[in-house]
Amino acid sequence: MSVRxxxxxxxxxxxxxxxxxxxxxxxxxxxxPVKAVELLLSDLTLSALWPVMEPEAPAGGPLEQRCFGSQQPVTDNGSRRLLLPLTTWGDRLGVLRLDLTDTLTSELAAEITNIADELALALRAADKDTDRYRQVVRRQRLTMAAELQWDLLPGRSLSGERFRLAGQLDPAYAMFGDHYDWALTDDRLTLTVLNGHGDGIEAALLTTIAVNAMRNARRSGAGIVEQAELASDAIYSRSGGAAHVATLLLEVDLAGGTIEAVDAGSPRALIAREGGITAVSLEQQLPLGMFGDSRYETQKVQLEPGDRLLVVSDGVHAATPGGRAPYGETGLLTALRRTRLQPPSEAVGTVIRALREYHDGDDQEDDAVIVCLDWLHGKA
Structure with missing residues (x-):
């Protein structure tokens, strides 16, 4: 007799x-007791879930979207259909959909959930060695600039015992240099939002240089001041001051909530606390790469348990479609208030959708980044 x-x-x-x-x-x-299986992956805009095994089949419906959004199992059809979220370290990949030949039990659900978790981890690792999954999530061809920037992203969400974090980049298929990066080591979360000067491939190349220079410094044990200075030197050596990268670098102490910040340009930070939203006041320093041998200083910000930190690029706060008032002066706070009960992974999408609505059919003149961090430490 075979043993499972x-x-x-x-x-x-x-x-x-x-x-x-x-x-x-x-x-x-x-x-x-499973008769049918489908893997559905989220597209780049996080707006639809697309099948992998039968790529000509339609996108997932409301049940699949509910599973993806809630990050909870969903059952249907008299407990004969099971939908499970596929997530690694908080990064949402998609949904595993199963049709069963028997009624679902709690024991069966637990066993299959473990299998879904192993599949999610394997998918994330395999993504470096096959294009199959990327071909599913791309619904149209990327520009070369977008190709560079998507390959540079760390992920779209991340979570741990003390925090929840998510970021979103829009428009997904054509970008102009806006970007984000993050890394977690022990209780230190390094978070960067940046905007390469110009547009298209040149802006993406500047962003690529800046991100890799900061990673190089960070992975050598350097703090955010040295990260900023190395990146600034690298950009200046390429452009001679003719181009720059506006950057906000943050290092968050997840144990105590203290943030060390280097404000080198246009990204803005806000804190949502107990129903109110306030801008983080930082002394702005020169964007990276404007001058040779630029030097930077840090400033401190203190989070309280339960705070939500939001960072937006100028493509969000300074957007003026059709000559309208800057989005940061009008619609941004309204959109952020709608996210109060949403996890960061849903909140970033809410703000991006509201920004698209604000454009009212006008093309976006700049790409947009929003990053959302919930600090949970000490919250009951």
Missing amino acids: PASVGSYLRAAAPDRLPEVVADHLRTWF
Whole structure:
């Protein structure tokens, strides 16, 4: 008599990176009361979930979207359909949809949830070695600038015991240099929002240089001052001061809530606290790359448990479509108030959708970044 394997992980590690959905589907149909399996991945705009195994099938419907948005299992059809979120370290990838031949039990749900978790981890690792999953989530061709910037992103959300974090970039398929980066080590979260000067491929190249210079310094143990100075030197050596990268660098102490900040340009920070939203007042320093041997200083900001920190690029706060007033002076606070009960992964999408509505059919003249951080430490 065959014995069910304790884990699907060994099969996933042995599989070709582009065959992970089929490996999981075969495993589920062999060992569980499962008759049909589909993997759905979120597109770049986080607005739809698209099937991987039957790519010609329609996008996921309301149940799939509810599972993705809530990050909770969803059942339907008399508990004969199960939808499970696919998430790694808080980064939402998609949904695993199963049709069962038997009624779902709590024990069965727990076992299949473990399999979904292993699949999510394997998908994230495999993404470096196959284009299959990226071809699904791209609904049109990216510009070369967008290709550079999507490859540069750390992810779209991240979470831990002390925090929840998410970022979104828009428009997804054509970009002009706005970007974000983050890294977590111990209780230190480094967060950067930046905007390369100009547009198209030149702006993306400047952003690429800045991000990689800051990563190089950070991975060598440098703080955000040295990160800023190394990136500024690298940009200046390329452009001689003719181009720059406006940047806000933040290092968050997740244990105590203290933020060290280097404000080198146009990204703006706000804090939502107990129903109110206030701008973070920082002394602005020169954008990276304007002069050789630029030097930077840090400023401090203190978070309180339960605070939400929001950082927006100038493509958000300074947007003036059709000659309207800057979005940061009118619609931004209204949009942010709508996000009060949403997790960061949903809040960033709410703000981006409101920004699109503000454009009222006009093309965006600049790309837009919003990053949302909830600091949970000490919150009951």
